[in-house]
Ligand SMILES: NC(=O)C1=CN([C@@H]2O[C@H](COP(=O)(O)OP(=O)(O)OC[C@H]3O[C@@H](n4cnc5c(N)ncnc54)[C@H](OP(=O)(O)O)[C@@H]3O)[C@@H](O)[C@H]2O)C=CC1
């Protein structure tokens with residue numbers, strides 16, 4: 001049985017599940033929602049745990065463990081990424097799937113929340129091994145996924161190619177090509193233009209809006225981005241393009257810093273060459289801890305969870321933190337930053353461009369149509385501005401943090417859907 005997270009010791013770097021539950025309970029105090037609904041939402045509907053045997057290139061066999069957590073589907077099919085990372089666990093997937101429920105609701109998308117993955121280090125697998133692992137994982141999940149049931153997408157350690165293999169394996173089992181079973185595919189097989197850059201682009205849009213909200217000028221704003229993968233690199237490049245001064249970025253090996261601004265197009269991304277950021281000729285290198293404490297206006301943690309902690313929250317010098325990663329701020333750090341008046345724009349709003357363009361992709365698949373990149377950008381911009389406006393209204397009306405404001409928007413929508421369907425009083 002997967003752990004339900006109740007045994008957590010309350011230490012700073014809690015699991016995603018424990019943090020997600022604490023955030024839910026804190027936000028529920030600001031919404032008029034039945035306590036039974038809140039109790040129900042503390043638990044996922046289902047967690048599928050599967051064994052994924054992989055025959056390595058050298059003929060040896062290793063059995064990995066894979067998961068798919070399905071949190072809530074009152075607003076539509078479960079939706080969320082698949083992660084390949086050694087620390088993937090049932091509890092992590094449960095927490096991440098809760099965040100997906102709120103993310104889809106904040107964006108007003110007709111989806112619920114899901115998340116899954118395999119506990120594996122994809123960097124240790126060859127291309128062929130990753131393909132065999134993905135095909136087998138898709139076979140094991142065949143009964144719980146589907147275009148109307150649960151629609152996976154890329155996350156850390158997976159990409160468009162992974163989704164292509166997943167879609168092919170699922171389609172072969174169904175006996176028909178089923179592009180809508182996953183999103184984040186290459187455009188040639190039903191993927192959407194712009195999906196790859198979308199979470200980073202939404203981080204950039206929300207950063208731009210927040211900078212404007214606090215009466216700053218983007219061209220005079222310095223930015224540090226931790227993580228130079230799908231989310232971090234695209235956020236950094238969009239902000240650079242829109243005139244911000246991106247002075248530091250990092251990957252797993254460390255950070256590069258140039259107070260005069262980096263040429264972000266010239267820094268190799270995780271996709272172009274994992275671990276290559278330090279190869280850029282910058283005046284200064286920093287550690288991944290130091291980049292978080294750099295004297296910048298905006299900090300964008302876009303790598304892994306639990307990096308802003310009670311241990312460093314007092315040292316964060318940025319007065320705006322925009323969460324590119326899922327769950328980069330611990331519960332305790334969140335409270336410290338709030339006390340210090342550091343604005344934290346939460347993951348469930350900031351990086352929601354990924355799932356939003358996934359929704360566009362799902363629509364394109366159902367209708368067998370392909371949108372242009374310009375249309376995707378336009379629709380994403382409009383959906384992000386609408387969600388930003390909804391959250392800003394709650395932020396101002398309720399005088400709460402940006403995270404609580406986003407939760408208020410999401411929780412109301414989910415609770416209302418439950419009561420309208422007659423699921424709860
Ligand atoms: N992809 C998506 O669609 C979405 C992803 N997210 C979230 O964004 C975050 C990043 O995902 P994504 O960009 O897809 O992942 P990628 O695998 O594309 O990139 C991750 C980046 O973080 C770096 N990194 C890995 N571990 C560490 C570490 N311990 N310290 C500092 N840097 C590290 C990697 O370095 P290296 O290149 O050296 O490996 C890489 O640059 C995750 O929390 C994910 O859940 C959120 C919304 C959508």
Ligand SMILES: O=C(O)CCC(=O)C(=O)O
Nearest residue numbers: 080081153155354355358
């Ligand atoms: O595109 C999607 O369906 C989900 C992306 C995701 O996993 C996330 O936003 O964390």
